[in-house]
Amino acid sequence: MNETSHGKLLKTTCGVVTLLLALGAVSPALAVPNPLRRAIRLIRGTGVQKPPAGEFGLGPRASAHGRYVATLTPDRQLRPRRMLSVRVTVMDGNGRPVSDASLTIAGGMPEHGHGLPSRPRVTRNLGEGSYEIEGVRFNMGGWWEFKVSIEAGGLADTITFNLGL
Amino acid sequence: MTQNRILIRATLVAVSAFLTGADSAPDRWSQAELATLQSLSLEELEPIPSDPTNAVAGHRGAAALGERLFFDTRLSANSAVACATCHQPDRTFQDSIPLGRGVGVTSRRTMPIAATAHAPFLFWDGRKDSQWAQALGPLESEVEHGGTRALYAHAIAAHYRAEYETLFGPLPDLSAVPPSAGPLGDEPARAAWAKLSDTQRTDVTRVFVNIGKAIAAYERRIEFGPSRFDRYVSVVSAGHSGRGILTKEEIAGLRLFLGPANCTQCHNGPLFTNNEFHNTGVPARPGATMDQGRLAGATAVLRDEFNCRSQWSDAPRRCPELEFMMAGDHALGAYKVPSLRNVAERAPYMNAGQLATLDAVLDHYNRAPAEAAGRSELRPLRMNARELRQIAAFLRTLSGPIVVNGRMAVREAH
Numbered sequence: 001m002n003e004t005s006h007g008k009l010l011k012t013t014c015g016v017v018t019l020l021l022a023l024g025a026v027s028p029a030l031a032v033p034n035p036l037r038r039a040i041r042l043i044r045g046t047g048v049q050k051p052p053a054g055e056f057g058l059g060p061r062a063s064a065h066g067r068y069v070a071t072l073t074p075d076r077q078l079r080p081r082r083m084l085s086v087r088v089t090v091m092d093g094n095g096r097p098v099s100d101a102s103l104t105i106a107g108g109m110p111e112h113g114h115g116l117p118s119r120p121r122v123t124r125n126l127g128e129g130s131y132e133i134e135g136v137r138f139n140m141g142g143w144w145e146f147k148v149s150i151e152a153g154g155l156a157d158t159i160t161f162n163l164g165l
Numbered sequence: 166m167t168q169n170r171i172l173i174r175a176t177l178v179a180v181s182a183f184l185t186g187a188d189s190a191p192d193r194w195s196q197a198e199l200a201t202l203q204s205l206s207l208e209e210l211e212p213i214p215s216d217p218t219n220a221v222a223g224h225r226g227a228a229a230l231g232e233r234l235f236f237d238t239r240l241s242a243n244s245a246v247a248c249a250t251c252h253q254p255d256r257t258f259q260d261s262i263p264l265g266r267g268v269g270v271t272s273r274r275t276m277p278i279a280a281t282a283h284a285p286f287l288f289w290d291g292r293k294d295s296q297w298a299q300a301l302g303p304l305e306s307e308v309e310h311g312g313t314r315a316l317y318a319h320a321i322a323a324h325y326r327a328e329y330e331t332l333f334g335p336l337p338d339l340s341a342v343p344p345s346a347g348p349l350g351d352e353p354a355r356a357a358w359a360k361l362s363d364t365q366r367t368d369v370t371r372v373f374v375n376i377g378k379a380i381a382a383y384e385r386r387i388e389f390g391p392s393r394f395d396r397y398v399s400v401v402s403a404g405h406s407g408r409g410i411l412t413k414e415e416i417a418g419l420r421l422f423l424g425p426a427n428c429t430q431c432h433n434g435p436l437f438t439n440n441e442f443h444n445t446g447v448p449a450r451p452g453a454t455m456d457q458g459r460l461a462g463a464t465a466v467l468r469d470e471f472n473c474r475s476q477w478s479d480a481p482r483r484c485p486e487l488e489f490m491m492a493g494d495h496a497l498g499a500y501k502v503p504s505l506r507n508v509a510e511r512a513p514y515m516n517a518g519q520l521a522t523l524d525a526v527l528d529h530y531n532r533a534p535a536e537a538a539g540r541s542e543l544r545p546l547r548m549n550a551r552e553l554r555q556i557a558a559f560l561r562t563l564s565g566p567i568v569v570n571g572r573m574a575v576r577e578a579h
Contacts, residue, residue: 080204081434082211083485112430114542117441118489135489139439140430141204 048110050143056162060091063157067093068150070159074136080165083118084136090129090150097129101152105133107145141165192406192416199402201423206398207391207506207565210435213282217480218473219297219378221332222385228570230328231383234376239320240304242268242311248303248380251275257507257567258387263450263518269308272453274518277511279567280504282385284440285486289500289516290462291442294486295478296381298471301373305349313347313354314373315339321372333375337368374477389436389506390573392565394419411562418559421552426530428556437505437563444499446534446541447515455538458516459499463492498539509561523560527553 059071073087090098103122108115117139124132138144146161194202203209221227234240235248246267252258258278265271273289281287287299303309304317321329322336330336342365346357358366397407411419422428431439442459449456466487471477473484500516514520520529531553533543548556566573 081440083489116491117439118491120489135485137489139441140433141201 050111051162056164058163059159059161061159061161063150063159065157067155067157068098068159069093069095070148070150072146072161078138078163078165080138080141082137086120086133086136087126088131088133088148090131098150098152099125099127099129101131101150103131103133104149105136106147106149109140109142109144111143138163138165192401192408194401198423201429202398203402204433205394205429205435205437207389207395207435208399210280210283213385213388216282216295216297216381216385217483218295218478219381220479221378221382224332224382226328227332227379227382228386229383230325230332231379231381233325234380235383237324239324240310240312240317240376242316246310248300251309252278254567254569257510259511261512263513265309267303267306267309268311271306271308272456273516274513276503277507278384279387279389279506280436283436286440286462286466286501288462290459290465291501292462292465293469294466294472294484296384297374297377298469300380300384301377301471304373304376305347307349307351313345313350313358315342315346315354315357315369316344317376318342318369318372319344321376329372329375332379336372339369341365342369370477374471377471386570388568389504390566390568392506392563394562395565397562412558414555414558415562416559418555418557419562421548421556422559426546426548426556431502432505438502440502442496442499442501444495444497444536444539444541445530445543446536447500447519447529448534449537450517450519453517456516457497457538459496459501460492460494460539463490463496466490495539498536505560506563506565507567509564523557524553527556
C-alpha cells in the first residue's frame with residue numbers, strides 16, 4: 001500500500017467514525033434514517049424503538065384494525081407511583097359510543113421489558129361508551145404502553161396508547 | 166503525515182468526548198435530565214398519604230402514646246426488647262447488623278422506618294399493607310418481641326390506661342384473661358388463647374390492634390430530611406452551578422446512576438424507590454432455608470388477619486392496593502425495593518444483610534450473578550472500577566438527617 005492510498009483510507013475511516021459518532025450524539029433530535037438509528041442504538045446499548053412524539057397521548061386513538069377509537073381521561077395528572085383511575089370512552093368506526101364492550105387492560109415498558117406493576121380493570125360501565133378503569137399505576141417515568149383490548153358484538157381489537165410520564 | 170496525525174488526534178478527541186461526555190461538562194444537564202433530577206428531589210415528595218384504615222393516624226395524642234410504646238421494653242417476653250432495639254433512632258432507625266436480633270435472631274435484615282407511610286406494602290416481602298399492621302408482626306414474632314397479645318393488653322392496662330382510654334375508650338375487663346395468651350405464641354399461650362371466649366379474644370385483639378395504630382401514628386412522623394443531593398438539585402434548577410455542593414466524581418456518579426447503570430428503573434422518585442418488588446439475584450445467606458420473597462408475601466397479605474379488608478381496619482370497604490395488587494410467578498425471589506436515602510448509613514445490605522458494603526452491592530449489580538430463586542431481572546452493567554467508585558460516591562450524597570415530628574433532632578435509644 002503506497003502512502004497516498006494509506007492516507008485516503010485513514011481519512012475515510014476517520015471521517016466515517018466521526019460522522020457515526022456525531023449522528024449517535026444527536027440522533028434523538030434529528031430525523032436519522034431508521035436502519036442507521038437502529039445501528040446506533042445497537043452500538044449505544046438500548047433496544048426497542050420509541051415511537052415519535054405524535055404517537056403519544058391520551059387519544060382519541062384508533063385500534064390496531066381500525067374497529068374502535070378511544071380516549072383516556074385520568075382522574076389526576078399521570079405521575080409515577082400514584083394509583084389512578086382512568087375513564088376510557090370507546091367509539092366504533094362510525095363515531096358511535098360502544099356501550100356494551102368488555103375491556104381488558106395490559107401494558108408495560110417496552111424499553112425495559114416489564115409489564116404493569118398492578119392489575120387494573122374496569123370497575124364500572126358509566127354508559128355512553130365510557131368505562132371506569134381503576135388500579136392504574138406506572139412505577140417510573142418514561143415511555144409506557146397502555147393497551148385496552150375491546151370486545152363488543154363479536155368484534156375484538158386492541159388500542160395501544162403510548163404514554164410519556 | 167502531519168495532516169494525518171492531526172486527523173487522528175481530532176478523531177480520538179471526538180471518540181473520547183463521545184464516550185466520556187460527562188467529564189467535559191460535568192455540571193451541565195439537558196432539560197430532560199433536569200426534569201429527572203427534580204423528580205428525585207425531596208421537594209417533589211407528595212404529602213404523607215392519609216391512612217383511612219387507621220382512625221388515629223393523624224392524631225397527636227396517638228403519636229405521643231405510640232412513641233412511648235415504640236421505646237418500651239415491657240412490650241416483650243423478656244422485658245428487654247422494644248421496637249427501638251432494632252429500629253435505633255441514632256442509626257436511622259435500623260441496627261447495622263445482617264439479621265435483626267430481638268429475643269432471638271430473625272431471618273431478615275431490619276428495615277429503616279423513615280417515610281414508610283408512603284409505602285403501600287411493608288416488610289421485605291410486603292406481607293403487610295399498613296404501618297399499624299406491620300407494627301403488630303414483630304410483637305407476636307417468637308424471635309422479635311416474643312410476647313402474646315394478651316401480655317401486651319395487660320401491659321397497656323397496667324402502664325398506659327389513661328392515655329389509651331382517652332384515645333380509644335374504656336379498656337375491656339381483662340381480669341379473667343391469663344397473663345400470656347395468643348394465637349401465635351408457644352404451646353401454653355395458644356392453649357390459653359383457645360380457652361378464651363370469643364368476646365375475650367375480640368377484646369384483647371382490639372387492644373393489641375390499637376397498640377399498632379398508636380405506634381403507626383408515631384412512625385408516620387418519621388421522615389427524611391434534605392441531603393446534599395437535594396441541595397444540588399435545588400441549585401442547578403435555579404440555573405446555577407452545583408459544583409460547590411457535589412464533587413466532580415459525585416456528579417459523574419449521578420450521571421451514571423441516571424443513565425447506563427439503570428438505577429432509576431427501580432430507585433426512582435423522591436424516595437428512590439418505586440415501592441415494588443424485584444428479583445435482583447441476591448444470593449441466599451449460607452444455610453438459610455428457601456425464601457420465596459414476595460411470592461409468599463403477596464399470599465400472606467391477602468390472608469392477613471389485620472389487612473385493610475379486615476374487621477380491624479377503619480376503612481375495610483376501600484382497599485385498592487389489595488384489590489389491584491399484582492402477584493404471580495415473577496414474585497418468586499423478589500424483594501421490596503428499599504429507599505436509597507441514607508443508604509451509605511445502613512450497611513450491611515439486601516434482604517438478609519448478605520452484602521457487607523456499598524462496594525459489594527455495586528459489584529453485585531455490575532456482575533448480575535445467577536439468582537437463588539425465581540429469575541433475576543439484572544443484566545451485567547460491565548462498568549469499570551472507576552465508574553463503580555463514582556456511583557458509590559454519588560450514593561453517599563443521599564445521606565441526610567432523619568426528621569421526627571418535623572424536628573431534625575432524634576431521640577437516643579433506651
